[in-house]
Amino acid sequence: MTVESPRVLMGFLILVPVIALQVRAFLKGRSEIALLGAIWSHDTTVRLYTVKWFFSSFVFDVFLVFAVLAAADVTWGERPVEEDRSGLDVVIALDVSHSMLARDIEPSRLERAVGVVRAMTRQLPAARTALVAFKGAAVTVTPLTEDGNSLEVVLDGVGPGLVSAPGTNIEQGLSEALRTLPEASFAHRAIVLLSDGEALGGDVDGPIAELRRRGIPVMTVMTGTTAGSTIPTSDGTPVLDRDGRPAISRADPLTLERIATRTGGAFFDVASPDLVAELSGSLSRFAVIRGREGFRLVPRRRYRLFLGVAIVALLASSAVRVVRWRGIV
Amino acid sequence: MLVFERPALLLLLLAVPGLVYLRHFWRGRGGTFSFPFGVWGGKGFVPPTTAASVFVAVAAASFWVGLIVLLVAFAGPQRVTRERSFLTRGVDIVFVLDQSPTMAARDFLPGNRFEAARGVIRRFVSLRENDPVGIVGFGLEASLRVPPTIDYEHFLAVLDTMEVFEMGDGTAIGMGIATAALHLERSNAPRRAIILLTDGVNNAGEIQPETAARAVRSLGINLYIIGIGSDGEVEIEIRDPETGRLLRGTIRESYDQEAMLEIADIAGGRFFYAGSSGALQAAFDAIDTIERVEQRSLLRVVRQPLDQLLIFWGVGLIGIDFLIRRLFVREVV
């Protein structure tokens, strides 16, 4: 079972003010009906009122819970959809944030990443490639093209200067990568994300949902070590944090692993010896297998189950108020 | 186009009028308090119209619209779009655009030569579907700005950022053609074309236009040369990219038609003379007609589910009802 939009689950928080308002309404209502005089202050009436309040409120809360679950898009199981494609489009999403200048990977995270890209594209001469560089924002450096020369040329100039917005926003990188993959393309599509995983902004759930829907796997390459290192500036001194100590940048595999598993891709460590072979191998295998099977598996959505319960609960909550109980309320 | 995964579930909407009746009009409904405020056979007490009346109406409307939205979401609404995806390779086209200062000459009113060229390129690209387009800019030297791609959005974005004079004061026509040829060299497109737009004479670069033209011919690439600019004195207005000063003056310089014809001849291409906007457009229309290949494509149905959006709206509307009833009018029961 998978929650496709986990952020929506934050919606459960609205239960707190909702229940508070319900309790307040109950306490006030109970004393107010007595003011109408006569039977309304009678024990029986108060008991009826209490029972009625409890059911209608409880069922309304059930409605909210299930509506949130429906909106969070819970899936389990898979179903095949026809996928008639051939060829391969690969977008390389390259992190060019300042932390990529750290030297825990020789000669630097960025230079190693560029080296991986260069080697990988040579292994995939038939693929169309695009290069997206991202920091706080993302730019298409090279659009999707068959022209391997142009990628070679731009790779020489890749650095933090490509993007002005500071930070590391993987969401922006993935969104821009998605944009560069035209829906009209007949080829299989994949993204290779090279980053140290130190995300400082953005929420990758949005792009992940879209990638899953379109069946685009993301191969993630963690460029950096979890031990981390300082980040050198142009004059050789390390970047300092707010307290004046040298800032340590540590690679974080969690986000990268999640992106890879959720989209059906694979996670790689830049330090692994056969990285390029494995990476380009998994890309071409993916295209070959999909091309042979002619379908891909997409998660089976179950929102209707939850939404059905939610609607029934909503109607029940309303019905509790509509049905007159013992001819009184 | 809107379709439903389970359209039969939309029949549930038919129950809504009945529910509205039960909730608001049925005499036997509960949630009301027996209270003799009326006068038998008379008018009785008519409550004044207060903000509460408006609130109650808004709340009820929100609730029912919310319920309808949720029921629609229950039927699995999807936006269906048809995407054409191409089974064949299109024509590779690389524009080679002159960015020398004279392109700022204002004889293509309302703008200058460069803007006129940009306009026709944009229009040309907008008529293409699966033909990769790229662009090389040249002045004193040449550089590839966009490799051949079908990402037209990116192409047009880059085209818009290109400026006259940013490649230096010079006209390296040979370098421009050669750069374009280099990036088309490994392409396996059924047709490849280079469209050169220039208003000057080759006066820079290490590669002569004739050499480049021969290379183009040997690669089997079609070369089109469009000479931009009218004869006679032309007013020119240009901002120096280095000093930022606005330079004005008149020029009386034109491209060397003989040389252009010769290059076109060597490359086995065609030369167009474009002295006006109309002629420029006509040249592009001609190239557009020639550089077409038959394409096979298939329509792919893309379904985008809309249920999540509708659930948000539905819950929001029912939330409005809840808030009004519990917070603003503090409904009892």
Added chain:
Amino acid sequence: MDRSRLLASVKRIQLVASRLVENLLAGDYRSVFRGPGMEFDEVREYVEGDDARLIDWNVSSRMDAPYTKTFREERELTLALVVDVSASLFSGPSHRTRREVVVELFALLSLAAIVNNDRVGAVLFSDRIESWVAPRKGKRHALRLITDLVGVEPRGVGSDLALALRTTGEALKRRGVVVVLSDFKTSGYLADLTLMGRRHDVIAIRVTDPVDRAFPVTGLIRLDDPETRRTVAAAGYSARFRASYEAYREQQRKTWLAECRKRNIGTLDVSTDQDPAAQLIRYFEHRKAQ
């Protein structure tokens, strides 16, 4: 209500009412309802000091002596109780206290009449005549009336007071006392009230509840009127709403009071938060003083 509960309830009401009637109400009742009603008794010879206006000239001429008519005060009264059992007072448990007040007033009045050896009849009405019992004497009869009222399950929901007054007027041959017990949340009865006021001694007792004067401060509450079945959303928290409600009720009361005064009809307002017996006694004392 099952039979044993009903009887127990009647027994209790009767006990309380009897005590009140014997101790306090009987005397007042008689003094208030002495009335101007004089009944022709006989003709006798005129004696010095008799009212010359009362000489019966027909008899005198035949007998060749002055004869005078004598009258005796009508001691025996007929009390007709016109009781509203419409939904606004009698339906559902919600109006129990209004109903209780009506029953108590009814019991007090009927027992007071019996103690004074008067005849008591009752008309119970909603939008139809629910029951009509001809005036008779005796304690058993009074108990039957009370039992009828306590146990009544009205078939109609509205309150057609005009119909009830017309029926009562037709049924009462001689001048009597008519007491109307109602909340007067009805309309179209004024013409019949005028007719009734000309022939009989009429007292209108209006049974109300504190919420008939002012609406309590509450949240939004949906009210449905038991008689007209109209529903309104009452915004009890809105000062504007409460002011409007209060003004309406006050205007209703004033209209009722003015219409009754115009027809020389006695009026008594009894609220459910007051003791009905005390209100009744105060009213009788007030009438006596006039």
